[in-house]
Amino acid sequence: MREFLRQYGAQIARLTFEHVWLTASAMLFAAAIGLPLGILLTRKQGLARPVLAVANVLQTIPSLALFGLLLPVPFLGDRAARLAIVALTGYALLPILRNTYTGIRGVDPVLVDVSNALGMSNLQRLLKVELPLAASVILAGLRTATVTCVGVATIAAAVGAGGLGELIFRGVASVDNGLVLAGAIPAALLALCADGVLGLVEKRLAVRR
Template structure:
């Protein structure tokens, strides 16, 4: 099938299904948002924990790394007996896939803070918590945000697989297009997903620049 026919199919499908597309895009965004929200909260916490308890750092990073080695569909399958078919399973799987870059970058960002800087802060009478909140985390923000950005972009792509467990999203169009052999329908799901990934990449890059201390820009 030539490219002209594909784009004609896309235009036709868009005219027929634009309301469904808006709904699917909304679901897709929600899947990514809630899984990322949980992953950021827990991932940053675990990354900080790993810097405070070095003996457990390999365990924390290794455990998150193992999740990345499990194929996406297999992980969704493992989650079904726990959460059932639908949105909860998709969010749980996406959350687990997002952990590694966030944990690793939080750990690396804090560990790479100049020791002389933290020692000077302690010498000024700061507590360990104050050093973390006022020195280490602000200096580690660029590295942490890079991990969040990576996780978010990966999540947008993985969220298309949620269609296989009835969680909805843009993957519904891709799955339907594959089963019916309609290339335009596949593009109807793939193009918005790619655009979402680009938008998130741009958004988190802007947030990273905004939160980076002046001296590190």
């Protein structure tokens, strides 16, 4: 074990950093798109079904196939990391979008009526009533999206984007279970850590609610 860590330790650390960077970048873009769009759908009910349907379709495309479909796209295919981040953003979008929409729609209508009676503007109602009450549901979507991203990011190595999947693919190609585990175990630990931290925050928000 010591010999293995001495040989591959630096490489595992570098690929773990790449994995975290890919996941964090994708989550940033997914949150920047999903949160405002989810809020917009609560105001434009007619758009909710088609937009959620498109997000559902993205979620059902096999990850390796999606990476392959994006390869010929201009501006993406020439940069593996860029392509991977776009694909991961697509996979992370549905949980964030759906939970934002569901959380805000699930706010008690009586509280919405009270806020309107108090003369709150739409923005004030959103910031002071709807988002605080929907925060735990929205965070649950972010939690699901993060774990999904960590898992799917291992496939990014197939297009040369790096990450822990690189060790997994090399291990499979050389029939080396040690290399496979060297990539799979840190990826699993990353997913568990992200899920645990966000789970604690979600519970705290649920208690405050």
